[in-house]
Amino acid sequence: xxxxxxxIDVAAKAGVAISSVSSALNNRPGVSEDTRRRIVAAAKxxxxxxxxxGRSLSAKRAFTxxxxxxxxxxxxxxxxxxxxxxxxxxxxxxxxxxxxxxxMGSEPxxxxxRYRTLAANRRVDGxxxxxLGVDDPRVPxxxxxxxxxxxxxxxxGFPLTAVRQSHVxxxxxxVEHLVGLGHTRFAHVxxxxxxxxxxxxxxxxxxxxxxxxxxxxxxxxxxxxxxxGVAAANGLxxxxxxxxxxxxxxxxxxxxxxxxxxxAGELGLRAPDDLSxxxxxxxxxxxxxxxxxxxxATNPRLLGxxxxxxxxxxxxxxxxMAVADVDIEPARLVVRTxxxxxxxxx
Amino acid sequence: xxxxxxxIDVAAKAGVAISSVSSALNNRPGVSEDTRRRIVAAAKxxxxxxxxxGRSLSAKRAFTxxxxxxxxxxxxxxxxxxxxxxxxxxxxxxxxxxxxxxxMGSEPxxxxxRYRTLAANRRVDGxxxxxLGVDDPRVPxxxxxxxxxxxxxxxxGFPLTAVRQSHVxxxxxxVEHLVGLGHTRFAHVxxxxxxxxxxxxxxxxxxxxxxxxxxxxxxxxxxxxxxxGVAAANGLxxxxxxxxxxxxxxxxxxxxxxxxxxxAGELGLRAPDDLSxxxxxxxxxxxxxxxxxxxxATNPRLLGxxxxxxxxxxxxxxxxMAVADVDIEPARLVVRTxxxxxxxxx
DNA sequence: AATTGCTACCGAAACGTTTCGGTTAAAGTA
DNA sequence: TACTTTAACCGAAACGTTTCGGTAGCAATT
Numbered sequence: 001x002x003x004x005x006x007x008i009d010v011a012a013k014a015g016v017a018i019s020s021v022s023s024a025l026n027n028r029p030g031v032s033e034d035t036r037r038r039i040v041a042a043a044k045x046x047x048x049x050x051x052x053x054g055r056s057l058s059a060k061r062a063f064t065x066x067x068x069x070x071x072x073x074x075x076x077x078x079x080x081x082x083x084x085x086x087x088x089x090x091x092x093x094x095x096x097x098x099x100x101x102x103x104m105g106s107e108p109x110x111x112x113x114r115y116r117t118l119a120a121n122r123r124v125d126g127x128x129x130x131x132l133g134v135d136d137p138r139v140p141x142x143x144x145x146x147x148x149x150x151x152x153x154x155x156x157g158f159p160l161t162a163v164r165q166s167h168v169x170x171x172x173x174x175v176e177h178l179v180g181l182g183h184t185r186f187a188h189v190x191x192x193x194x195x196x197x198x199x200x201x202x203x204x205x206x207x208x209x210x211x212x213x214x215x216x217x218x219x220x221x222x223x224x225x226x227x228x229g230v231a232a233a234n235g236l237x238x239x240x241x242x243x244x245x246x247x248x249x250x251x252x253x254x255x256x257x258x259x260x261x262x263x264a265g266e267l268g269l270r271a272p273d274d275l276s277x278x279x280x281x282x283x284x285x286x287x288x289x290x291x292x293x294x295x296x297a298t299n300p301r302l303l304g305x306x307x308x309x310x311x312x313x314x315x316x317x318x319x320x321m322a323v324a325d326v327d328i329e330p331a332r333l334v335v336r337t338x339x340x341x342x343x344x345x346x
Numbered sequence: 347x348x349x350x351x352x353x354i355d356v357a358a359k360a361g362v363a364i365s366s367v368s369s370a371l372n373n374r375p376g377v378s379e380d381t382r383r384r385i386v387a388a389a390k391x392x393x394x395x396x397x398x399x400g401r402s403l404s405a406k407r408a409f410t411x412x413x414x415x416x417x418x419x420x421x422x423x424x425x426x427x428x429x430x431x432x433x434x435x436x437x438x439x440x441x442x443x444x445x446x447x448x449x450m451g452s453e454p455x456x457x458x459x460r461y462r463t464l465a466a467n468r469r470v471d472g473x474x475x476x477x478l479g480v481d482d483p484r485v486p487x488x489x490x491x492x493x494x495x496x497x498x499x500x501x502x503g504f505p506l507t508a509v510r511q512s513h514v515x516x517x518x519x520x521v522e523h524l525v526g527l528g529h530t531r532f533a534h535v536x537x538x539x540x541x542x543x544x545x546x547x548x549x550x551x552x553x554x555x556x557x558x559x560x561x562x563x564x565x566x567x568x569x570x571x572x573x574x575g576v577a578a579a580n581g582l583x584x585x586x587x588x589x590x591x592x593x594x595x596x597x598x599x600x601x602x603x604x605x606x607x608x609x610a611g612e613l614g615l616r617a618p619d620d621l622s623x624x625x626x627x628x629x630x631x632x633x634x635x636x637x638x639x640x641x642x643a644t645n646p647r648l649l650g651x652x653x654x655x656x657x658x659x660x661x662x663x664x665x666x667m668a669v670a671d672v673d674i675e676p677a678r679l680v681v682r683t684x685x686x687x688x689x690x691x692x
Numbered sequence: 693a694a695t696t697g698c699t700a701c702c703g704a705a706a707c708g709t710t711t712c713g714g715t716t717a718a719a720g721t722a
Numbered sequence: 723t724a725c726t727t728t729a730a731c732c733g734a735a736a737c738g739t740t741t742c743g744g745t746a747g748c749a750a751t752t
């Protein structure tokens with residue numbers, strides 16, 4: 001209601017030109033220490049906060065970055081990734097005067113349109129691209145739009161700056177863990193094949209098993225949901241003789257592993273005695289369910305922190321040079337109680 | 347890179363003044379149908395999109411609203427509310443040219459600061475206030491700041507516009523359901539007492555039982571987490587004689603109910619035979635766990651839709667009049683398999 | 693004493709809209 | 723014909739910054 005105090009008010013109060021106020025408050029040279037102090041005092045006294053709108057127009061920047069998530073509502077609901085990822089982003093954005101615009105598109109096309117509008121009216125200075133798909137259309141789009149962007153967990157050769165957390169070490173550790181426990185019959189429940197990280201996890205799993213000289217075993221496609229884990233358990237376990245069942249199963253994420261375990265229990269198969277099951281993600285829920293879930297724990301918060309850092313760097317880059325990728329520490333195996341020695345053949 | 351096309355370019359192309367372009371494109375009167383068509387054609391041909399920044403400065407509006415969530419990371423992680431709530435908000439915001447700024451504060455004080463900064467540099471035109479606490483400090487803050495705001499599931503007498511989904515019908519239905527099954531020993535696991543909705547649910551539960559002429563039974567404080575449910579089960583079930591245990595338990599949310607059920611199972615108590623357990627929320631996970639979870643299903647998406655509608659109405663209100671509250675259809679009982687007939691005393 | 697160089701400061705333009713008062717020309721009235 | 727009304731259109735101000743070119747004043751140089 002009371003009209004906002006502007007730079008003009010500060011200039012009047014300090015008895016200087018508005019350009020001097022601007023210079024003083026932004027630590028630009030060309031203003032004496034004396035008047036700088038006077039200006040700062042006046043600004044403080046008046047409670048001056050520079051208008052983002054004025055600054056935006058002048059600087060040709062929105063001081064805002066965007067995240068468009070495109071997921072099934074349910075997957076999003078129960079996915080711990082975004083909460084922490086966004087939390088991490090925030091810790092970087094906030095002190096630097098940026099804010100995050102979040103949009104959701106259920107359909108991929110819809111998502112693309114969101115990016116387009118975001119770019120068209122310059123609502124954001126840059127965007128995050130998470131949940132990368134194979135041949136993700138958002139990549140050529142942001143390139144065409146000239147919109148600064150950072151990819152999350154991109155494959156090598158990604159044409160934009162990317163932040164990554166390697167899956168391979170942790171999954172290799174998991175395989176070694178299972179092999180060490182004497183398992184020989186493996187299975188892998190993937191995520192939807194259109195996401196590149198589903199493929200990355202499968203590949204790490206297969207490679208590690210091959211390197212160990214063991215058969216890769218069965219591979220069934222899941223969908224990252226609890227129900228997908230249930231379905232996979234039905235396919236891999238139900239109505240099979242003991243000797244035909246895998247004894248060590250990795251699910252592509254924790255939620256589906258928990259679903260898998262639940263269904264296995266109903267079928268009379270208890271982990272870790274009858275079979276071993278591991279997930280991927282490291283969600284908190286995995287520490288509460290029984291058996292507690294062996295998993296490969298990622299760090300979405302740190303991923304968010306680094307992604308935000310990279311994006312701001314890309315945006316504020318004066319020259320057109322690309323910003324170097326960042327790899328955070330790899331995801332690591334966390335052994336809990338859902339994995340154990342391979343059952344003795346009787 | 348190619349410089350953005352502005353209203354000036356459109357005016358030049360159409361051979362009119364920029365004010366005419368503005369009038370034409372915003373459907374203001376004072377421009378003939380003929381030139382309007384010419385202007386629209388020119389704008390389209392040039393691919394003109396009005397600059398949000400220019401518009402913002404001129405209109406003294408950010409065309410942005412804010413949501414600041416303040417929750418434990420873990421609660422947020424596994425809480426299905428925000429995904430759907432935000433999804434609902436988006437469907438309203440997007441067609442009206444608004445966007446959502448999401449911020450997270452883990453500490454309550456931090457959250458307050460976020461609101462303050464958001465308001466100070468006028469980054470948003472209004473905010474949502476969700477997860478209302480008792481004597482929530484955000485309420486006096488936004489009132490003091492003159493920041494348009496909408497509260498979610500506020501108690502009666504709330505000084506701001508609010509959107510609500512009543513709990514009482516659904517919880518009453520739940521009580522009737524349990525009473526009809528012959529239960530007589532009840533217990534309730536609350537949410538953290540600092541949230542008003544935890545109190546609202548408890549009150550509805552107690553009132554319904556009282557109205558049925560039955561003892562309210564034990565009440566233990568939970569925290570909305572899986573682990574909180576586990577702890578509550580320990581307190582209510584472990585080491586007790588059958589006749590001292592409650593046979594019907596409502597947990598204040600689904601996640602803690604699932605934790606409760608998990609721990610009960612470990613203690614050798616199976617739902618629905620040995621006891622009945624119900625939750626509140628209606629999360630998808632409840633349909634997958636065994637037994638499937640009886641619950642009172644809310645509609646966070648619709649809540650988001652209506653909250654956004656109300657907020658935009660409040661913002662665009664010319665007169666200072668308050669916008670009327672909205673009540674969406676009450677949360678309803680969904681009976682699944684975690685509740686059943688009271689166990690026969692032997 | 694005249695010239696140069698530098699610092700501190702100022703004024704105005706630019707960013708891209710919307711809005712408001714004013715001007716023109718056509719149409720209507722006496 | 724002379725006057726008023728009205729619609730269509732225009733120009734400029736306003737929104738609140740930053741930036742850039744310019745000027746005044748002073749010390750240093752010749």
